[in-house]
Amino acid sequence: MKLVVGLGNPGTQYVHTRHNVGWLVVDEVARRAGATWRKEGKDAEVAEVRVGSEKVLLVKPQTFMNTSGRAVAPFVSFYKLEGRDLLAVQDDLDSPFGLLRLRPSGRHGGQNGVRDIIRLLGHEAFPRLKLGISRPPTGWDPADWVLSRWRPEEAATLAQLVRLGADAVAVWASSGLAEAQLQFNGTDLRPKPSTPTSTPADGLDAGSAAGGDKPVS
Template sequence: MKCIVGLGNPGKTYQSTRHNIGFMVIDELLNRFHWDLNKKKFNGKYAMERVAGDKVILLKPQTYMNLSGEAIRPLMDYYNIDTEDVLVIYDDLDLPAGKIRLRGKGGHGGHNGIRSMIDHLGTKEFKRIRIGIGRPITPQPVVDYVLGGFPKDEHEDVIASIKKSADACEAWFDRPFADVMNEFNSRYI
């Protein structure tokens, strides 16, 4: 069983913000597969279906970003999912809008959602797709920036990064993550 977790904040207020790009990738996958987030348990909303004979869970934690680990740990325990079968998708200030970067492990890099994941999983070794949101050009608190929407001139790049990330998720269903990482990291430099 594989579990793909998109990080974000619940509620309409945050729906189109930079911090919710992980949720946007989950929405893209739900649309592609014609699935619904029809389960609500473990502080999250999720879908569980089969892809090529294997079970796949798509999860949106409903704990708010900084407590994301509180949703994934109980779900993993309940379904007996190993950390090697978890892929987390989230926003990254250090990448420009439209860029994605796949990693097999790493630190939190100041991202509180990832910090929570590391704390609750007890390891830094889980797969990730980092999606660039860029840094603010004008002086403003980071929290205001990540909770703001994308400017119109970035929409095309943002949509492309969401689709590329969903493509990478689908590729992971069939191939080892190292192969997917090599392909997508070299293709989208």
Template sequence: MKLVVGLGNPGATYEGTRHNVGFDVLSELALRWHASRPKVRFEANLSEVNYNGEKVLLAAPQTFMNISGRSVQQIVKFFQISLGDVMVVCDDLNLKVGQLRLRGSGSAGGQKGLLSILQVCGSDAVPRLRIGIGRPPDSVDAANFVLSKFRKDEHPKIDQAIRGAASGIELWIKDGISAAMNVVNVALPEGGDEAPGKSP
């Protein structure tokens, strides 16, 4: 069994914001896999699907970003899922808009939802797929920036990134973390015209 955790903040107020790209990737996967309507369980919107012969849980914690770990801990414990079979999808201020970065372990890098998950799991060996949302202008506070919506000119890049992230997760499920990293971790070309997550 695999668990894909998309991070974001619940409620219509936060839909389409930079901080909610994890939720957007879950929506893309649910659409691709014809997932049933999620049920509220373990403080998350939770769907169960089968992909490539593997049972996969799609979880969108409804606890707000900073305490996402509380929900993830409940799911992992109930279903007895090993940490290597968990994939956390989140935004990243330190990557260009639309750039993807997949890692099998490491620090939270300032992402508070991921930090919450690593803390409750007691390990940094939790795979994570980061989606770049860009840096805020000097005049904008980072906390406000992550809750803002993407500019119109950024939509093509972030839409490509969401599709690329979903494809990377499918590859992770089928072929493992190393194979997925080899495809996903492609540097965003100058200008960002090529879809992230695709080999040149």
């Protein structure tokens, strides 16, 4: 069995904020499987899906982000899961918006949901699916930035990032972390700079620059 935790804040006012991108990914995994969410105790919503032969429990903590571990630790304990069986899907301030990467373990990097999971599990040895939301623009406090809403011009990239995030969750659950890293690390949805078009050499017209005859006047 695998446990996938989408990190976010409960409440309709937070649904479309950057901090809740982890929720968007697990919602997409549940939608694809036709799974429904149910309340589990007072601290979590869960949905059960099957990926290949693997049973996967999706979790959306109903605590606020800073106390996410309170929703996660009981599932890890009840199902006697190893760290490698838990995947935390999180927003990542230190990655550009549109960048996706999986990591096997590591420190929380300032992400308070991951920080609290580490605190209550007592270790850092669980994988993370990090979805870049970029550093805040000049003058923004990071706390305000993560709770800001997505801009309309970001919608297409966000939708693609969520779809690929759900794909990465499925590969992790069915084929393991190494295969998911191989397929998805390095995913970068940022717009590519346009390639400058070549211009005729100085002092030559287009026909001469291309090696053709000059036009007849």
